[in-house]
Amino acid sequence: MYPVIAVLVQFLVAFYSIIDHSDIAALDLFIAKYRDCEIDSLSQFAKGLIKDYDAVKNSLIYKNVSNGATEARNGITKMQHRDCRGRARLELLQAYILLRQDRRAT
Secondary structure, X not given: OOHHHHHHHHHHHHHHHHHHHOOHHHHHHHHHHHOOOOOHHHHHHHHHHHHOHHHHHHHHHOOOOOOHHHHHHXXXXXXXXXXXXXXXXXXXXXXXXXXXXXXXXX
């Protein structure tokens, strides 16, 4: 009844297979197939993969490498920044960071 559903299912199955098997050759075929797809969202996704091709390829090659620690620190800093907004600004943010580091040292 809705042919677009079949295309979406194929798209998702193919992409999840690439991720599960870390198959760079399949990634290249996937991009070539969906780059000029009639469904605009799918072609935009494929074109986005082209723009970030090196990052996508490296994420498939180096699955065990994570930037989780960096993202955690960024999240903590953003949370502290939100807590300080409208008050003492930079001085209070620095105090929060120093206080948190002092707590970890003990």
